Amino acid sequence: MIEALQFEFMQHALLAGLLVSFAAGIIGSLIVVNRMVFLAGGIAHTSYGGIGLAVYFGLPIFLGASVFAVAAALLIAALTLKKRHRMDTFIGLIWAVGMAIGVIFVDLTPGYNVDLMSYLFGSILAVSSEDLYFMAALLALILFVVTFWYRDILAVSYDSEYAALRGVNVKFFYTLILVLSALTVVIAIKVVGLILVIAMLTIPVYIAEKLSHSLFSMMFLSGAVATLFTLVGLWLSYTYNLTSGASIIIISALSLGVFLLFNRGR
Amino acid sequence: MTVIEIKDLSFAYDKQMILEHINLRVEEKDFLAIIGPNGGGKSTLLKLILGINSLTIGSISVLGKKPSQSLTQIGYVPQNTNINTDFPIKVIEVVLMGHVEGKRPLFGYGKSEVLCAMGALEQVSMAEFAETKIGSLSGGQRQRIMIARALCANPQILILDEPTSSIDITGQREIYNLLKMLNKTITVIVVSHDISVILEYANKAAHVNKNLSYHDISDKQSTFHKHGTGEHFCEIELLQMLGSDNCNTCDEEEPKWSLKP
Numbered sequence: 001m002i003e004a005l006q007f008e009f010m011q012h013a014l015l016a017g018l019l020v021s022f023a024a025g026i027i028g029s030l031i032v033v034n035r036m037v038f039l040a041g042g043i044a045h046t047s048y049g050g051i052g053l054a055v056y057f058g059l060p061i062f063l064g065a066s067v068f069a070v071a072a073a074l075l076i077a078a079l080t081l082k083k084r085h086r087m088d089t090f091i092g093l094i095w096a097v098g099m100a101i102g103v104i105f106v107d108l109t110p111g112y113n114v115d116l117m118s119y120l121f122g123s124i125l126a127v128s129s130e131d132l133y134f135m136a137a138l139l140a141l142i143l144f145v146v147t148f149w150y151r152d153i154l155a156v157s158y159d160s161e162y163a164a165l166r167g168v169n170v171k172f173f174y175t176l177i178l179v180l181s182a183l184t185v186v187i188a189i190k191v192v193g194l195i196l197v198i199a200m201l202t203i204p205v206y207i208a209e210k211l212s213h214s215l216f217s218m219m220f221l222s223g224a225v226a227t228l229f230t231l232v233g234l235w236l237s238y239t240y241n242l243t244s245g246a247s248i249i250i251i252s253a254l255s256l257g258v259f260l261l262f263n264r265g266r
Numbered sequence: 267m268t269v270i271e272i273k274d275l276s277f278a279y280d281k282q283m284i285l286e287h288i289n290l291r292v293e294e295k296d297f298l299a300i301i302g303p304n305g306g307g308k309s310t311l312l313k314l315i316l317g318i319n320s321l322t323i324g325s326i327s328v329l330g331k332k333p334s335q336s337l338t339q340i341g342y343v344p345q346n347t348n349i350n351t352d353f354p355i356k357v358i359e360v361v362l363m364g365h366v367e368g369k370r371p372l373f374g375y376g377k378s379e380v381l382c383a384m385g386a387l388e389q390v391s392m393a394e395f396a397e398t399k400i401g402s403l404s405g406g407q408r409q410r411i412m413i414a415r416a417l418c419a420n421p422q423i424l425i426l427d428e429p430t431s432s433i434d435i436t437g438q439r440e441i442y443n444l445l446k447m448l449n450k451t452i453t454v455i456v457v458s459h460d461i462s463v464i465l466e467y468a469n470k471a472a473h474v475n476k477n478l479s480y481h482d483i484s485d486k487q488s489t490f491h492k493h494g495t496g497e498h499f500c501e502i503e504l505l506q507m508l509g510s511d512n513c514n515t516c517d518e519e520e521p522k523w524s525l526k527p
Contacts, residue, residue, distance in 0.1 A: 147373060150373070151370075151375065159350070166364065
């Protein structure tokens with residue numbers, strides 16, 4: 001694998017894997033402790049609508065997917081804050097409609113057939129320099145938000161009712177977490193694809209949660225664990241010529257199984 | 267000094283009356299027990315005092331202001347503290363949540379805030395657990411942490427919703443002894459089912475079941491007419507007595523309630 005590093009696409013792949021893994025570890029922690037996994041799944045699939053629109057109008061894919069995913073996140077935030085008991089129905093609906101919009105617009109695009117599979121299962125070996133800038137900027141934004149507002153995010157995540165009583169704007173932080181999730185999902189599409197992104201947002205987090213004493217250490221441990229899985233998955237994919245996203249997820253799942261086996265007594 | 271004054275309050279959810287014509291005065295350093303059946307409106311009354319529910323008819327003043335304006339003066343311990351026990355959070359971080367918005371550093375927690383939180387932990391004798399993960403504590407210990415969180419803002423009133431519902435008997439006693447001690451300086455309001463225990467510690471009782479009947483129980487002897495050591499009311503009799511509109515026993519020499527031998 002070392003000799004592969006001389007190729008630019010391989011360097012990009014490693015760098016993208018690192019950036020996305022850390023973003024996914026941090027945001028995944030927030031998604032898991034706030035029990036938003038289903039919401040994040042909805043946003044991930046809905047973002048395919050943005051990919052379809054971007055292809056049709058000839059816009060950058062990241063831009064189209066980001067705008068669409070953030071809009072979906074805002075919609076889901078508004079709906080779940082108003083009608084909590086009906087949210088699973090709404091999310092299922094948004095999930096399917098988003099994907100349908102994407103498929104229709106790809107159909108309508110003349111002449112050019114996008115490789116649907118690359119968005120569903122990732123294409124980490126085709127990361128451009130622009131993609132890397134976007135990923136780095138998002139990771140910087142996430143790091144800023146979680147350090148600057150750490151105590152508010154912690155309060156809202158642990159006990160939102162009490163946080164509201166202490167004057168924390170619960171709705172704002174709830175929405176903020178969902179918007180950051182949407183953006184993280186978009187960059188993770190490059191690495192593992194939008195179908196597999198949920199595993200990347202949850203498996204490292206589950207392991208880190210059991211080993212952490214605070215949300216802060218959980219976020220960074222998740223980032224580190226996700227990075228490890230991504231690197232091992234990439235190596236597997238390179239050596240045996242397998243799809244990178246799927247390899248990363250399988251490595252994560254196997255590691256989780258081993259972790260659970262050794263962690264049974266606790 | 268009156269800390270909470272409720273005048274002719276009525277409240278309804280979807281046309282169903284939950285509370286009707288409630289009048290209540292809580293004086294400084296009272297230990298008020300709010301008791302009554304499930305669905306009788308205890309929690310609703312609490313939420314109105316905290317300003318979580320906004321009131322429809324009547325008025326509530328907390329320390330002379332509207333409930334939502336005096337939130338910083340109220341320490342609140344919510345009902346279910348067993349939720350989210352997997353959450354990776356240290357005891358000290360939970361207590362720090364109690365700080366009120368306002369003076370705070372740009373990042374993280376201020377030195378004075380941490381000191382204040384440690385002080386609150388010492389008040390509930392849990393300082394040694396500051397760095398422990400909250401999920402590894404017992405129910406009773408966790409409840410003490412929630413009380414410390416409420417004390418963090420130096421409140422004048424401490425309100426607890428069913429503080430001992432999931433704690434064993436020894437733990438319950440410890441919690442009430444702690445509240446008794448805190449009651450030397452602050453007003454304590456407790457919603458509870460464990461009437462036999464709570465009435466030992468409280469000096470005022472309010473029975474809420476749509477209506478509210480108020481009793482001064484500071485003099486336990488005359489309230490419960492205990493004759494000798496072996497005699498006591500059973501819980502059902504107590505509830506009937508406290509729930510009746512006027513407390514017959516308070517004004518009369520002869521107790522109307524027969525005592526269990």
